[in-house]
Amino acid sequence: MESRMSDVLVIGAGPAGLHAASRALDAGAEVTVLDAHDLVGGQFWRHLPDDRAAADEAQLHHGWKSFQQLRVRLEEHPRCRVLTGTEVWAIEPEEHGAAARVHALSGPSGALRREEVLLTPERLVLATGAHDRVLPFPGWDLPGVFSAGAAQALAKAERVAVGERVLVAGAGPFLLATAASLIATGATVVGVHEAAGPSALCRGWLSRPWELASSARKLTELAAYVTGHLRHRIPYVAGSAVIAAEGNGRVESVRVTRLDRDWRPVARTERDIAVDAVAVSHGFTPRLELAIAAGCAITADRFVAVDARQATTVPGVYAAGELTGIGGMALSAVEGAIAGLEAAGGVIPRQLLAERARQRAFAIRLERAHGIRPGWTDWLCDDTTICRCEDVPFGALSLTEGATQSLRAAKLSTRAGLGSCQGRTCGRTVEEILRQSPGLLGTTTTDQRPIAAPVRLGEFARE
Structure with missing residues (x-):
């Protein structure tokens, strides 16, 4: 077992975590960066290892030069230690001057024996990011149906296409990045x-258009995606969804x-498209x-x-990136920079605070345009699988008239969310389905x- 006191521990080596670590070093801290993956970069900068690097990684990554500079700086800095392949499995609130007790295991995933790592940092920055949300539909458990994040990860990190004819569906700008x-x-x-219709897209992106001038980098990225779509003649259909x-x-x-505007299927508009794979993200x-x-309050x-x-709300614990709101790489990076400086006792420049305000305004537009609407449950059938780990169908979660149910009771009676992923894939979906039932009791998460x-x-059991 390894145990040491670190001034600042950053969990997560994506854009938020890397910027947090870099700024904490600027402020003079001893920094440890910990990530479960073998390579730093997170989901955004997922790439091939150096021993088989692509000729031009920048083609698949925005901000690649910035990432390379961050990575080299952290790996070579004398006050920074980068622990990859190290997975945190528990955090305990700590007293006696430490922010928390962080329990991790280091070694190849699935290995029979991994090294135990115990860290008790004075300051802790959580930058653990987010994972894809996929709304279920009949047949979404067939081989060949991927989350958009998985499809992009295979493309970036392995140069593997998930199929020859692929349809991309869901909601949000990430669909364009996946297609590229x-x-x-x-x-x-x-x-x-x-899934968002033209009116929602206009309401989110075209209101107060002068405010978008401060998001020049994002507009440049969007222009690149649009150019690629036009060059490859890819249809972009708003207000449309895969329902089976x-x-x-x-x-x-x-x-x-x-x-329709609430994401309910419009009668007699269905059509079938031949594919051998589909990439979905909502x-x-x-x-x-x-x-x-760690005891942090949740909004x-x-x-x-x-x-x-x-x-x-926990002294000595900071959070940055998708943990605090979904807003993309730029927002994650600036939040990470602020968290790293504050955790190390540095001075936060006003420019960083102003940039965060601009990026948060962009995130509000994102939600207004592409946020999930409640009518999506209308495309479910009673036998549509909701929890894939435990094969729980939609019908098992539907309440009969006059019945009462709680989230805890639903989990115990159907096993929804009790499988190997522990509700990461289906948890929010189960909650939303139950929330639409008048007999729901409680608000357990x-x-x-x-x-x-x-x-x-x-x-x-190991001693």
């Missing part, structure tokens, strides 16, 4: 279907339909388990509550996971 990654691996993208996937043993076609869900375990819209300095990652019983 698929094209770069040689796939044919037969269409991008955005069909095939014998794997996906062979998808059914798409027009949606936004992102923050990874809250470590923040909750009503289910993000970590932070003040103007990115400090949580599915984000509480005291054991945040799989741990072998033998690792617990």
